[in-house]
Structures are given as C-alpha cells and as structure tokens.
Amino acid sequence: IVSGSWDKSVRVWDARTGSAGSVSVLEGHTDYVHSVAWSPRGNLVVSGSADMTVCVWNTQTGVAAHELKGHEALIGGVAWSPDGSCVVSG
Numbered sequence: 001i002v003s004g005s006w007d008k009s010v011r012v013w014d015a016r017t018g019s020a021g022s023v024s025v026l027e028g029h030t031d032y033v034h035s036v037a038w039s040p041r042g043n044l045v046v047s048g049s050a051d052m053t054v055c056v057w058n059t060q061t062g063v064a065a066h067e068l069k070g071h072e073a074l075i076g077g078v079a080w081s082p083d084g085s086c087v088v089s090g
Helices: none
Strands: 002-004 009-012 024-027 033-038 044-049 053-058 063-069 078-080 087-089
Touching: 002 033, 002 044, 009 033, 009 044, 033 078, 044 078, 044 087, 053 087
Parallel strands: none
Antiparallel strands: 002 009, 009 024, 033 044, 044 053, 053 063, 078 087
8 A cells, every 4th residue: 555645655554463653654745745657567656746746756765756847837746658658647
C-alpha cells in the first residue's frame, strides 16, 4: 500500500503483515502530497503534490529518481500508463 499525506511524505506500507508502521518514508515534497500510484511493475511510485511537482520514487532505495516540474498549480492526480513507460498528471 502507498499513501500520501499532509505531512509532505509518501509512505509505503506492508499490507501482508498489517503492521501499523510504514515500511519506508519517501521525503522530498515541500507541500502536501495529494495523489500517489504504483507503477505496473511495482518498483516505482509516482506522487503529485501541492508543491506543483511530480516525483517518481524508486521503492527499493527510497530516493526520488525524477522530479518533474512544469505545473502552475497543485497536482490533483497521477497515474501510470499500462506499460509503465509514461506518467500522466493533472
């Protein structure tokens, strides 16, 4: 499970264990995270934030692989293409 928060973080949770704690915390946004999505392969997460950026995260390292800028307002949604080669945001 992946979630975004008002605390500006993206959290990856282990759904199999039902653990109350997160597996990893992905930090880098400077405003709240509005939308998140897993890549089709499950190795990347994309997040959209009120800071007007989209981040593509490597879930193995916890590092933002790409920070995409260009929006002029908050990002309300993000999604992957079915083959995982593209991200859409808006």
